[in-house]
Amino acid sequence: MTQDPSRPAPGAGDVLLGIDVGTGSARAGLFDRAGRMLASAKCDIAIWRAPGAMVEQSSRDIWQAVCRATRTALAEAGLPPEAVGGVGFDATCSLVVVGEGGAPLPVGPSEDPERNIIVWMDHRAVAQAERINAQGHEVLRYVGGRISPEMETPKLLWLAEHRPDIFARAWQFFDLADYLGWRATGDLARSTCTVTCKWTYLAHEHRWDAGYFRQVGLGVLADEGFARIGARVVEPGTPLGQGLTGEAAAELGLRPGTPVGAGLIDAHAGGIGTVGAEGTPERDLAYVFGTSSCTMTTTREPVFVPGVWGPYRSAMVPGMWLNEGGQSAAGAAIEQLVSFHPAAAEAARATEALGEALPVHLARLAAEGLADLSEVATRAEGLHVVPEFLGNRAPFADPHARAVIAGLGMERDLPSLVSLYVAGICGIAYGLRQILEAQERAGAPVERIAISGGAGQLDMVRQLLADATGKPVLASAVAEPVLLGSAILGAVAAGHEPDMTAAMQRMSRTAAHYEPAGGAIAALHDRRYAAFLALQEAARAARG
Numbered sequence: 001m002t003q004d005p006s007r008p009a010p011g012a013g014d015v016l017l018g019i020d021v022g023t024g025s026a027r028a029g030l031f032d033r034a035g036r037m038l039a040s041a042k043c044d045i046a047i048w049r050a051p052g053a054m055v056e057q058s059s060r061d062i063w064q065a066v067c068r069a070t071r072t073a074l075a076e077a078g079l080p081p082e083a084v085g086g087v088g089f090d091a092t093c094s095l096v097v098v099g100e101g102g103a104p105l106p107v108g109p110s111e112d113p114e115r116n117i118i119v120w121m122d123h124r125a126v127a128q129a130e131r132i133n134a135q136g137h138e139v140l141r142y143v144g145g146r147i148s149p150e151m152e153t154p155k156l157l158w159l160a161e162h163r164p165d166i167f168a169r170a171w172q173f174f175d176l177a178d179y180l181g182w183r184a185t186g187d188l189a190r191s192t193c194t195v196t197c198k199w200t201y202l203a204h205e206h207r208w209d210a211g212y213f214r215q216v217g218l219g220v221l222a223d224e225g226f227a228r229i230g231a232r233v234v235e236p237g238t239p240l241g242q243g244l245t246g247e248a249a250a251e252l253g254l255r256p257g258t259p260v261g262a263g264l265i266d267a268h269a270g271g272i273g274t275v276g277a278e279g280t281p282e283r284d285l286a287y288v289f290g291t292s293s294c295t296m297t298t299t300r301e302p303v304f305v306p307g308v309w310g311p312y313r314s315a316m317v318p319g320m321w322l323n324e325g326g327q328s329a330a331g332a333a334i335e336q337l338v339s340f341h342p343a344a345a346e347a348a349r350a351t352e353a354l355g356e357a358l359p360v361h362l363a364r365l366a367a368e369g370l371a372d373l374s375e376v377a378t379r380a381e382g383l384h385v386v387p388e389f390l391g392n393r394a395p396f397a398d399p400h401a402r403a404v405i406a407g408l409g410m411e412r413d414l415p416s417l418v419s420l421y422v423a424g425i426c427g428i429a430y431g432l433r434q435i436l437e438a439q440e441r442a443g444a445p446v447e448r449i450a451i452s453g454g455a456g457q458l459d460m461v462r463q464l465l466a467d468a469t470g471k472p473v474l475a476s477a478v479a480e481p482v483l484l485g486s487a488i489l490g491a492v493a494a495g496h497e498p499d500m501t502a503a504m505q506r507m508s509r510t511a512a513h514y515e516p517a518g519g520a521i522a523a524l525h526d527r528r529y530a531a532f533l534a535l536q537e538a539a540r541a542a543r544g
């Protein structure tokens with residue numbers, strides 16, 4: 001996407017750069033001070049999978065992708081380096097392991113030092129998470145009652161037990177967003193967002209709990225004063241170091257000293273980019289639909305929802321509490337689901353030739369010829385999907401849950417692949433509805449859903465989510481609200497905005513509302529939701 005030629009060129013320091021590292025790619029977005037996107041670029045990143053539910057990435061590869069995306073976005077916008085006045089980073093909550101000076105250390109049996117990131121979706125630490133949960137430490141109250149194998153302390157314990165030499169040699173263990181902040185500025189500060197949500201830091205008390213680390217077998221980290229996981233913890237948007245180092249600036253194509261704000265996890269950046277738009281973060285759930293899905297609920301007082309992560313203080317909207325649910329596989333679950341269909345390989349070849357991803361193509365086919373987008377639900381025919389291919393993140397906090405597909409026939413054609421796709425999106429939406437209901441029962445209701453993420457960009461998907469949950473879906477004026485969330489960090493670090501709350505209100509806007517259908521469509525979703533709950537329950541019972 002490039003700059004609108006009808007707008008005047010921004011002056012020095014007026015442009016904010018947001019960098020978003022998702023599971024599949026690094027993206028860079030340039031925004032003006034009003035939050036309008038001027039240009040963006042994307043660069044894919046490498047990912048390795050290995051037996052034992054291991055998924056790894058490379059910090060070097062990711063940094064290079066960040067630099068390439070940034071340079072491309074700048075070139076697309078035709079902007080000089082000095083136009084950029086502030087930079088923000090968001091990233092998946094993956095664990096980066098580096099030795100002295102930042103040299104990558106291998107995290108798995110490949111022994112390849114390039115593979116120095118345990119990706120958030122890596123489930124190698126399920127046994128460690130279960131052991132930690134059995135010990136029932138008080139800090140677990142602040143992660144939804146159960147630690148997830150996707151969080152960092154079970155992963156650290158896995159490293160200490162299975163790779164003790166690497167654990168001992170590690171100079172720093174970073175969440176990916178904090179790694180990027182350090183790589184850009186040399187500042188080792190961690191963001192309250194990352195350490196509170198994934199490392200058991202208690203932001204509401206401004207402290208780590210040494211007793212937790214000692215109890216679970218990571219006491220050495222406490223003995224060192226938490227120097228390897230975060231001796232200094234700062235609010236997102238806090239300026240890091242002296243801004244970009246000379247080396248990082250040269251690599252990114254920016255000016256040395258450009259202010260950089262402490263970062264955010266990617267889902268939280270989606271929240272920052274959306275829920276401030278109407279000044280009502282407590283009414284609006286941020287729903288980030290990408291490779292995974294995240295449900296981000298803002299409350300004034302802490303709300304304890306069993307099976308939903310949190311409550312976390314100031315992890316997203318400053319001064320407010322956050323509950324985070326979602327599904328570990330969402331976009332990834334739809335990819336997995338459709339790949340099983342006999343027509344999938346041929347359809348994927350055809351769509352590749354068109355330069356379109358298969359799920360996007362299927363979504364377009366599903367919506368084809370419909371006068372009313374809500375009718376799309378009828379195209380699921382008799383198919384029902386509980387898309388828990390990577391467990392149930394919320395509200396059951398059950399990494400062992402698995403997917404269910406019901407209603408399959410002998411069909412092998414493209415229309416039946418489209419039906420399977422629609423049934424899959426319905427399944428994602430019913431998982432969201434189930435989380436909304438669990439939160440409502442616990443005292444954290446929301447009125448509307450503010451959507452972001454690559455899988456939530458099409459009208460059809462947004463309308464289906466509204467219809468299946470019964471809540472209006474709000475869409476941002478910018479195509480990439482996650483990138484806007486990161487750019488907001490840059491605006492605060494640059495001093496353009498006094499704080500995150502002011503920046504959210506000034507820079508984000510809602511452009512469209514998708515109202516839920518009533519009547520026959522609502523009744524259809526009620527019936528399908530009942531089937532979803534029954535199938536989910538049957539699968540749980542079948543596992544014993």
Ligand SMILES: Nc1ncnc2c1ncn2[C@@H]1O[C@H](COP(=O)(O)OP(=O)(O)O)[C@@H](O)[C@H]1O
Binds near residue numbers: 331357455
């Ligand atoms: N129309 C769609 N329907 C379903 N899934 C989609 C659609 N468009 C994109 N996706 C999925 O969204 C995911 C990418 O979303 P994105 O937010 O860009 O990813 P991430 O930040 O996780 O790298 C992929 O799993 C992709 O298949």
Ligand SMILES: O=C(CO)[C@H](O)[C@H](O)COP(=O)(O)O
Binds near residue numbers: 022023265
């Ligand atoms: O756990 C998460 C946020 O807390 C996310 O699921 C994780 O960071 C992956 O994000 P994405 O699906 O956008 O790649």
